[in-house]
Amino acid sequence: MASHPLDTGLTPNRAAALVAGTCGLAAALLVLWIAGSLVAAIGFLAASIILGGGVIAWRMLARPAPDPERLIDWSLARAVAEASRDAVAVTDRAGRLVCANDRYEALFGGFPTPPSLPLDSGTAELGAAGRAAWRDGTGAVARLAIGTNRLTAEVVRAGEEGDMLVWRFPTLAEYDAVETVTGSMATTMGDRLGSAGIMMALIAPDGRVLAANRVLSARALGRSDDHLDGRDFARFLITDDRGLVRFEREGLEGNPLRLIQVPFVDADDAPVLIALLDEEREVAPALGAGAGALLRHLVGLMPLGVALVDRDGRFVQMNDAFVRAAGASSGTPPLYPGDLVVREDKAAVADAIRRFASGASHSADMAIRLKTNPEEPVALTIAGARGLGDAAVLLSLKDNSEESRLKREVAQATKMQAVGQLAGGVAHDFNNILTAIIGHCDLMLMRHSPGDSDYDDIQQIRTNSNRAAGLTRQLLAFSRQQTLRPQILQLPDVVSEVSNLLKRLLGETVKLDVTHGRNLGPVRADPGQLEQVVVNLAVNARDAMLGGSARGGGTLTIQTRSVSAAEVRRMGTDIMPPADYTALIVTDTGTGIPAEVLPKIFEPFFTTKEVGKGTGLGLSTVYGIVKQSGGYIFADSRPNEGATFSIYLPVHAAAAAARTKAPKTLKPAETWGSGTVLLVEDEDMVRTVAERALARQGYSVLTAENGEAALELLSTSGRPDLLISDVVMPAMDGPTMVRKVRAQYPDLPILFMSGYAEEQLRKSIDLDNVSFLPKPFSVQQLAEATRDALSGR
Template identity: 70%
Template sequence: MASIPLTPSRATSARLAALASVVAGIAAAAVVLTLIGSWIVAAAFMATAIVAGGTAVAWRMVAPASAGTSRIIDWDFTRVVAQASDDAIAVTDRAGRLVCANDAYEALFDGFPTPPGLPLDDDGVAALASAGRAAWRDGRGSASDLAAGGNQLRAQVARAGDDSDMLVWRFTSVPDTDITATARSLVAGPGGDRLGGAGIMMALVTAEGVVLGANSTLTMRALGGDEGTIEGMDFARLLVTDAAGFIRFERETANGNPLRLIPIHFMEGEGAPVLLAILDDVERDPAASANASAHLRSLVNLMPLGVALVDREGRFLQMNNAFIRAAQVDAAHPPLYPGDLVVREDKAAVADAIRRFAGGASHTADMAIRLKDHPDEPIVLTIAGARGLGEAAVLLSLKDNSEESRLRREVAQATKMQAVGQLAGGVAHDFNNILTAIIGHCDLMMMRHSPGDSDYDDIQQVRTNSNRAAGLTRQLLAFSRQQTMRPQVLQLPDVVSEVSNLLKRLMGETVKLEVTHGRNLGPVRADPGQLEQVVVNLAVNARDAMLTANPRGGGALTIQTKAVTPAEVRALGIDILPVADYTALVVSDTGTGIPPEVLPKIFEPFFTTKEVGKGTGLGLSTVYGIVKQSGGWIFADSKPGQGATFTMYLPVHNEAVVAQRPMLNRPAPKPVETWGTGTVLLVEDEAMVRAVAERALSRQGYTVLTADNGEAALQQLEAHGKPDLLISDVVMPQMDGPTLVRRVREQYPDLPIIFMSGYAEEQLRKSIDIENVAFLPKPFSVQQLAEATRDVLAAAA
């Protein structure tokens, strides 16, 4: 730090003034003596000068300093005082300038930065600034938890100076936690007693062997009772060594158990204390070994974790029940070696690890293994070397993660099904656009041909196959839970009754259909038509399975409805099924059953075990999607050769059952007249769909304006004004349908809107907060487009 010029203090100035007065008196006396030659007059002059000087000195010493005189501070002296402290000290003035600091301050902050702008983090600088403001206001301030240069600091700030215009900043290092004291409290406290209960004696000794702390078990063994303490004693004096080289407690002499001392160096550096673990060396004492082995076996059996003991030859000595469950072995015929538990590829690795730990490795290691009976589910085997446990040389630990593996499989399956469902929904959407164009062009061509025409039958065949393809896309949307549903509050027995006659025809005369209904069934909320499809799909699959089992026909199909209470849900133990009231639909058959390797895949789309051409693989995936979209759960249970059971759980709906429509009856046909007038703005990004819709509407008498995106539609509105109807696709590039409608509604709030999309109406309405809009699902025919246009314009009129 640069030195600061120093000014004499007030007392020093007074002494200099007195000296000047004396010198002036002597000079005056000499002059008088030279001129007059009288000693008396010269002495009078000198006395007068001395008295005047003394008076001036006395006045300067007792008179108050002038208000305008600046104070003089001896900063050299201040810095010497600061140097005497090990703490970092700095002084700042009222203007915030650093005026003094010691060497500790320079070393701590690598220079002379001015507080509070020190090399700290943002929180530290803010805390230090707050402490400075508190010191100016209250005289003192402090800040803690400051970090600088790897040191933890505590700052104290005090206001000082005659005019209280200085701040003294003191930075003190916070000492690290006393590890030795902590270790002593652990050894001599409850933790050490718990170790003693397990047969482990513990002591903390200095590098010279002086006992700093010990648990009660060691004290009792060393002194022979609970009274007294061994703290402060030389630990070596508590032990003796016999002729065989065994270490025992001196008090126990030759009758005591041999001891094994294990030093644990938990601190670095010379003179660091050492933690000692003292164990009975039962391997060298047969009687103690037998007694310890019995206790050890009891302890291993009581442990909740899967634990096994292995001898030096690599053979099992003991396995507790948790280990038997985790390894899934036959308790009546346990394996001889650990390698017998795992698949062939893992045998060598397990044997090598056990041999290494039995030979002296003292650490622990985890290794992934695959059990012989479950090779697809790796589990973790923990291996540790065992000392002082009799014949046991290696300790194995195996966690029973069968439940965890099951949950992991279920989560993985659900995640996969969700991903496949999203893919299926996207494919169905794009495919619906193609089918809309095909069906529309077929309708337009059929308008130009009459039955009996050579081309009419071909066009009709193309249209029929397109409708079949549309059915497949509906199944894809059902699986992905994106199909349009019309939920109602209903009773499951009503649904089953409606389809019973159809099921009898599907099953044939050789399959027996049994239907039973439980009591106190709660209502459910679902689409009745979709539930009918669920029952039919499950019944058809059951029929095919029974025909496979018995090609001549035969078997029984059982459909059951029952109420499931929350208590019964808990008893089922199905973690992914929330506890609630359910109405269950159970469909079971007497077919061949489902193989275990096939069961996890049955709900995947396009997965089928049927011959080529006899199944699309969408039947059960459609069932799964309908059930999930209805808020329910479905589970399959099967054993090969014993048939299959599908159980569907639908949550009970608390509202009253509303009047039901006849489920299999079609709605009354609408008037066939679809001609109309008016201007329709058609917005569709797919050119083939836009062309078909434009031609269809034009043939019905409408004036059609087209646009391939939202921006083009807005330009059409600016050029032609308000149309009578806006028909728009939902998903479009740049500006989508909902955004376009919101923009248009700002100018024309009463404009009728029809959304058309290949996605489900319910799925879209959740994300579209626009009122008074109609929905036309793709694929649609020319007739359906004309009817929707007519109905919306009629409702707006």
């Protein structure tokens, strides 16, 4: 084996020079020996030296660029992470922690590797968010708990090769204020509050002190060099028979205290801010201008909307959060709390403020409706205040507009899910009925020939049954439970297939404009379902243009284009993860969709057409097909500017499947067969028509109405050639029965039939080598599926 130049300690250039010199000397000696000419030999030697020098020079000039191995400057990454106030960490594909900032170390007590963090709650959700980030590009957790901290988590897949996860842990806004107040207790701010006679403490949910200013520690402990942190706050206080509170160290002769609980954070497990004031004015100095400024500063720190009201019911102070939550104008703030609420709530608010201003010591919550948003009730917390100068009542108002929006979205999603499940169940039951109708029509058509008096009537029944089957497919498409036959395809090919149909549907007054982009990536979807998407969108656009245009026409534009992952990031959408997509954009020049209607257009049975002119399933079907295909759809519209529907389907990156020859069309005679078929179906009408259809094809048919009956029949009849079974049956379902049968006959062919989607069923059926026949089916389709299952196709 040849050794590398490094084996001898020579550099590549020196090795090349040595080889060139040796070869030149050998050539010169050979010329001298053959030609006997010293001059020629010297010439050969010189030429060899020159040639070797040229080779060395060429190697040095053409030295290949260093391997562009991706190098990461982790010192720079850490410096960037340190610029964030949040805890930030980076992990690699192997799950190792490669970078984290100081805030991360302080929060988690070191450098544990996410998602295995010392959390009090949310560990499972954090792991799920990490897996979602590897899969979709992003993941998030709404709430995590560690000690007294409440966090959210945002996980993003990053890196040129997508092999890193960036974990960011922002503290919830209200808990940021908790940290701010905690840090301020031991600083000059805490001392200035103490000099004004205000003793402050931040109490954890378990009653232990998180932070306290020095005045409170000195009064409670009797020493100024000690602190209360970590101690049980209640053990330093006592109450007398009149309910007055005093320090335990000072005894019953000590000055009574007024405890004010500030509604600091709106959460059951949040810390509580307590202010203690001496009841006797001669003991504690009255609040002066300096203390009032401190009080305003403290109120301004509150993350919740906080306001102070005097005994006459007028506002003394309100912080910015209160102004935002109440929807008040910062330029001209209201004088009274009643100015913020609707007329029906004014009296209740005024009575509550009057009651607490007169001495009520507890706090209370009441639901009010603000003038700025009368449809959304908000919670107003009212508490009495003493020793705060002119202030007699403390009000707290939380801005829950975002929470209300999320609640509406969750309610809408829950409603859509329930309707989808209902639609899928209705479609499944309806498919059983249609299977029986279509099957009986096929059997009757076998006994009649064209021209018979009954032939046309039977054919009409069958046609209408097929139309009803199309309606059930729309219901299943909406509920994402239809059976798809996905293929690798190009969107321009799908649009071309339906272009002629679209021209006939749109009519003469609507112009069709089709444009295709370049470098479109392939997508994986059912071509027939995508054609239905294009047709449904085109028909809706046509109705919008013909119904709202004075000239009764317009232009329908269908465009395809490629969308890169970088473009998706620039879009800034939280719904669609960054990836490469192929987009299908359908635009019309109609009157547009009203803003109040736009959020409802994908709901089932929602339509703006007249009664009897629309089912309300067109766009919901489009939505179901797109989502079941793994894509995303967005609708955008402005008044009198038409509407635009943008569909994004992910580019299929897997290697293209090998082309297979299309199966030849079989003649009806080729569906005849022989053998024993066990048919298991709980619906009598479906079982009857399937039994008759299989018997006419030459099979010997055994029937059972459920799984238990099928197992009993097998114990006496022996092994059949094929088992045909419904999937969903009472008592024992099809897959459970098949597992028991396969234990006895491992190689028995299985043909499942169901009105539910094959994709949904295969996720719950862990069986190999099973075929599937969707309902409703015709006699011919049942015969072909039986023949294919028996032949092992």
